[in-house]
Amino acid sequence: MVRIESISKKFLEHGQVIQALQDVSFHVQRGQIYGLIGHSGAGKSTALRAINLLERPDSGQVLFNGENILTKSPEELRHLRQKIGMIFQHFNLLANRTVSENIALPLEIAGWKKEDIYKRVIECLELVHLTDKAQAYPAKLSGGQKQRVAIARSIANHPQVLLADEPTSALDPLTKGEILNCLAELNQKLGLTIVIASHEMKVIRKLCHRVTLFRGGRTEETLDVVNGQIHPQSAYGKIFVEDL
Amino acid sequence: MIESFISFWPELWKALQETLIMLAVGLSASTVFGGAIGVFLYLWSEERLLKSPKLRFIVGGLVNVVRSFPFVILMIAAGPLARLIAGTTIGPVAASVPLSIAGIAYFSRLVELSLMDVSKGTVEAAQSMGASLRKIVFSVLLVEARPSLILGFTSLCISYLSYSAAAGVIGGGGLGDLAVRYGYYRFQTEIMVATVVGLILFVQLIQSTGNYFSRKMDKR
Ligand SMILES: Nc1ncnc2c1ncn2[C@@H]1O[C@H](COP(=O)(O)OP(=O)(O)OP(=O)(O)O)[C@@H](O)[C@H]1O
Numbered sequence: 001m002v003r004i005e006s007i008s009k010k011f012l013e014h015g016q017v018i019q020a021l022q023d024v025s026f027h028v029q030r031g032q033i034y035g036l037i038g039h040s041g042a043g044k045s046t047a048l049r050a051i052n053l054l055e056r057p058d059s060g061q062v063l064f065n066g067e068n069i070l071t072k073s074p075e076e077l078r079h080l081r082q083k084i085g086m087i088f089q090h091f092n093l094l095a096n097r098t099v100s101e102n103i104a105l106p107l108e109i110a111g112w113k114k115e116d117i118y119k120r121v122i123e124c125l126e127l128v129h130l131t132d133k134a135q136a137y138p139a140k141l142s143g144g145q146k147q148r149v150a151i152a153r154s155i156a157n158h159p160q161v162l163l164a165d166e167p168t169s170a171l172d173p174l175t176k177g178e179i180l181n182c183l184a185e186l187n188q189k190l191g192l193t194i195v196i197a198s199h200e201m202k203v204i205r206k207l208c209h210r211v212t213l214f215r216g217g218r219t220e221e222t223l224d225v226v227n228g229q230i231h232p233q234s235a236y237g238k239i240f241v242e243d244l
Numbered sequence: 245m246i247e248s249f250i251s252f253w254p255e256l257w258k259a260l261q262e263t264l265i266m267l268a269v270g271l272s273a274s275t276v277f278g279g280a281i282g283v284f285l286y287l288w289s290e291e292r293l294l295k296s297p298k299l300r301f302i303v304g305g306l307v308n309v310v311r312s313f314p315f316v317i318l319m320i321a322a323g324p325l326a327r328l329i330a331g332t333t334i335g336p337v338a339a340s341v342p343l344s345i346a347g348i349a350y351f352s353r354l355v356e357l358s359l360m361d362v363s364k365g366t367v368e369a370a371q372s373m374g375a376s377l378r379k380i381v382f383s384v385l386l387v388e389a390r391p392s393l394i395l396g397f398t399s400l401c402i403s404y405l406s407y408s409a410a411a412g413v414i415g416g417g418g419l420g421d422l423a424v425r426y427g428y429y430r431f432q433t434e435i436m437v438a439t440v441v442g443l444i445l446f447v448q449l450i451q452s453t454g455n456y457f458s459r460k461m462d463k464r
């Protein structure tokens with residue numbers, strides 16, 4: 001479904017070149033929960049953001065259902081993005097829109113009709129168990145509730161993939177579990193494909209089917225998660241797992 | 245005292261109307277054009293959606309030039325333009341031309357500043373949803389910046405009031421002009437004091453109203 005083919009990405013910061021990604025490849029299958037893991041600065045977020053081209057790679061290919069999306073026009077890219085949901089560490093909800101209005105935003109963008117938006121917003125609120133907060137503003141919600149609103153917003157337009165950048169890293173342990181359950185439920189109920197960037201072992205254990213370990217902008221190894229465990233072969237991978 | 249006020253009322257009423265005309269014309273122009281320029285200054289800046297250092301340099305520079313003119317000089321310099329647009333160089337409508345120019349420059353910076361405070365994350369979220377630039381501006385940026393935009397507009401209104409007083413110099417009329425004519429030239433101190441007190445109350449009213457709506461709109 002998502003195939004990343006040897007992408008590289010440089011950043012220029014204060015005249016210094018930072019090689020954020022170097023010859024990175026991975027392949028996410030339909031229905032899978034795929035983890036991009038590694039230490040801070042390893043390139044997880046940059047790789048994740050390459051999937052919807054929030055970060056455009058300097059070279060390589062990003063294939064979505066077999067199509068290279070790097071050659072798409074801005075207009076085509078907008079339409080593609082409407083089918084790729086995304087959630088963030090700091091939720092990124094609109095503070096001056098209610099919960100319902102936040103969830104309605106992607107539907108407005110995709111050009112839905114008013115009545116359809118209304119119905120779909122209620123459905124999404126039910127999916128994340130937040131119907132009672134429909135008219136609340138984000139400031140009045142807990143971190144876990146905000147992330148659930150963000151999840152509802154991200155799936156509103158029936159995305160084919162959900163991208164999650166450290167979705168539980170700003171939350172306390174109990175709330176982390178709540179969000180992980182929520183994502184697992186969506187994966188099972190809707191068959192939603194999820195790509196998740198995280199440095200948390202709990203995310204890998206409770207959620208991921210398969211992970212790619214990043215190290216200094218390169219991929220170290222790719223592993224299946226078996227019974228909530230990964231068994232790295234590389235020396236670095238072994239240290240990484242022990243540290244967590 | 246009361247009698248002098250009654251005889252004075254028609255003139256006060258006329259001055260008030262002139263001030264309101266200047267405010268209405270100038271504020272509309274500043275909001276529309278200043279707002280648009282402010283949005284573009286933001287969008288053109290480094291790492292923003294329409295990154296364009298060149299346009300930002302040119303338009304930003306122009307805004308700075310206008311803003312560094314002492315208002316009285318701007319008024320005189322704008323005379324020919326006022327004649328072109330309003331057909332005359334005296335009266336409240338003509339005075340609205342330099343007022344608008346100053347207000348557009350001032351408000352554009354206020355708008356730019358307000359937008360810079362909008363979290364990058366919410367803009368990014370909208371981009372990830374495939375929002376068009378137009379949608380991002382109208383449904384994200386302007387909505388998220390609303391409380392601070394209202395405060396900026398309030399501040400614009402108050403500056404306008406004092407600018408419009410100065411506009412009396414080229415025969416714009418209005419409350420400030422009235423205070424100067426009576427107080428300064430005719431030594432009718434009570435009328436000058438009354439006008440000034442009126443202006444102070446007017447400013448207070450504008451500020452409180454602005455604060456009220458800004459707070460009401462702020463859901464953070
Ligand atoms: N917009 C940017 N400008 C400059 N450098 C950047 C930018 N984004 C990322 N980088 C750099 O690229 C490298 C990889 O960053 P990235 O955010 O992908 O790491 P990460 O694995 O997600 O780390 P973290 O766990 O801290 O989120 C880092 O060295 C980072 O400083």
Ligand SMILES: [Mg+2]
Pocket residue numbers: 044045046165166197
């Ligand atoms: Mg990251």
